[in-house]
Amino acid sequence: MNEPLWEVFVRPRRGLSHTHVGSLHAPDARMALRHARDLYTRRQEGVSIWVVPASEITASSPDEKDSFFDPAGDKIYRHPTFYELPEGVEHL
Amino acid sequence: MHLTGKFCNTEGVDTPAVKGADGLLGEVERAEAALRAAADRAGAGSFEAVIEADQKIEPRDVMPEDYRKGLIRQIAQHAHSEIIGMQPEGNWITRAPSLRRKAILLAKVQDEAGHGLYLYAAAETLGVTREELTEALLSGRQKYSSIFNYPTLTWADMGAIGWLVDGAAIVNQVPLCRCSYGPYARAMIRICKEESFHQRQGYQSLYVLANGSPEQRRMAQDAVNRWWYPSLAMFGPPDSESTHSAQSMAWKIKRFSNDELRQRFVDMCVPQADILGLTLPDPDLKWNEQRGHYDFTPPDFDELMRVVKGDGPCNRQRMAHRRRAHDEGAWVREAAAAYAAKGKTA
Numbered sequence: 288m289n290e291p292l293w294e295v296f297v298r299p300r301r302g303l304s305h306t307h308v309g310s311l312h313a314p315d316a317r318m319a320l321r322h323a324r325d326l327y328t329r330r331q332e333g334v335s336i337w338v339v340p341a342s343e344i345t346a347s348s349p350d351e352k353d354s355f356f357d358p359a360g361d362k363i364y365r366h367p368t369f370y371e372l373p374e375g376v377e378h379l
Numbered sequence: 380m381h382l383t384g385k386f387c388n389t390e391g392v393d394t395p396a397v398k399g400a401d402g403l404l405g406e407v408e409r410a411e412a413a414l415r416a417a418a419d420r421a422g423a424g425s426f427e428a429v430i431e432a433d434q435k436i437e438p439r440d441v442m443p444e445d446y447r448k449g450l451i452r453q454i455a456q457h458a459h460s461e462i463i464g465m466q467p468e469g470n471w472i473t474r475a476p477s478l479r480r481k482a483i484l485l486a487k488v489q490d491e492a493g494h495g496l497y498l499y500a501a502a503e504t505l506g507v508t509r510e511e512l513t514e515a516l517l518s519g520r521q522k523y524s525s526i527f528n529y530p531t532l533t534w535a536d537m538g539a540i541g542w543l544v545d546g547a548a549i550v551n552q553v554p555l556c557r558c559s560y561g562p563y564a565r566a567m568i569r570i571c572k573e574e575s576f577h578q579r580q581g582y583q584s585l586y587v588l589a590n591g592s593p594e595q596r597r598m599a600q601d602a603v604n605r606w607w608y609p610s611l612a613m614f615g616p617p618d619s620e621s622t623h624s625a626q627s628m629a630w631k632i633k634r635f636s637n638d639e640l641r642q643r644f645v646d647m648c649v650p651q652a653d654i655l656g657l658t659l660p661d662p663d664l665k666w667n668e669q670r671g672h673y674d675f676t677p678p679d680f681d682e683l684m685r686v687v688k689g690d691g692p693c694n695r696q697r698m699a700h701r702r703r704a705h706d707e708g709a710w711v712r713e714a715a716a717a718y719a720a721k722g723k724t725a
């Protein structure tokens with residue numbers, strides 16, 4: 288039995304976005320949803336579930352972590368704290 | 380220098396009780412906390428009950444058709460504004476006076492592109508496609524904020540835009556962090572957190588000019604003179620003529636009226652202008668003890684309507700540029716699609 292792997296995302300409560308909780312094996316999307324319900328929401332951990340074939344997920348490579356995220360490293364001017372403001376200015 | 384979390388702020392926008400506690404980011408964080416708190420309360424059920432309980436409507440929920448359509452219209456117009464809004468500032472990237480200013484301006488324009496994309500994605504959760512949204516912008520069927528139809532004549536405009544235009548946008552957007560539609564509210568929380576640098580860099584840039592040579596000072600004052608009234612017009616028509624407001628409020632999409640937000644913006648700007656040493660171009664601007672607000676001259680709403688209808692200084696230029704950029708990018712999209720198709724067959 289070589290069932291595909293599915294990544295499971297659960298929306299914990301209304302108003303929050305779906306977050307990754309884990310994965311499971313299932314023959315198809317419908318079964319993956321049912322399994323995900325039984326596996327990850329037995330205590331009402333969620334109000335909505337997404338299952339995504341793990342093979343459909345493209346991930347950044349851990350080896351490239353440094354060079355991949357490097358470009359943002361020296362751009363401290365993207366943060367508001369980079370800008371010194373005159374004494375006394377408010378609401379800014 | 381105090382950088383104690385007093386970011387560009389619309390403090391008091393939603394919770395007047397915490398006045399002075401912190402800034403925009405504080406307000407955004409409170410919206411995020413409220414979103415979580417509402418999520419923790421027991422599930423509400425029907426559309427009306429969810430709205431009533433200040434919880435969020437999510438994409439697959441049943442919702443009135445007018446709610447869905449109205450949100451698509453609003454989010455799309457918002458997204459188009461972010462995209463078109465890159466042009467007035469993009470105009471100055473190659474002419475920034477220093478590498479530092481260039482990097483900052485580039486980072487800001489990149490952020491605006493990102494905001495457009497977050498918002499298009501939020502609109503798509505309501506069942507509209509990206510192609511439809513792009514078409515609606517390019518054909519002129521849907522509008523974008525009329526502020527971007529004004530030209531950027533000098534470098535000081537970069538400062539004035541950051542301070543006033545992003546400032547006004549923030550006052551408008553912070554309450555949207557509490558909008559009843561989940562994907563829109565979450566996109567707005569993300570956007571507002573990023574906006575905090577836009578207003579600051581503009582203010583700081585204007586401060587440098589205002590304290591520079593007489594010529595730089597004149598340039599800063601001239602930019603503020605030109606951007607003040609168009610910024611006030613960003614809040615839309617006066618409440619007496621606003622068409623979508625009542626329903627929008629009932630559905631908790633909108634939380635404050637156009638005139639309330641405009642007043643809030645004016646009240647914030649006056650002391651900020653003082654510190655800059657620049658004058659806001661309104662001889663009738665004065666503190667009204669009784670109201671606890673500044674009295675001010677409203678923007679010319681006839682002009683706003685003319686600009687919305689297509690007759691502003693740069694409408695044609697902005698649309699022509701967007702269409703050209705879209706057409707000239709066609710080969711990139713085609714090449715990427717061809718490459719992806721090749722990958723599939725290989």
Ligand SMILES: [Fe+2]
Pocket residue numbers: 461490491494570574
């Ligand atoms: Fe933006």
Ligand SMILES: [Fe+2]
Pocket residue numbers: 491545574577
């Ligand atoms: Fe911005």
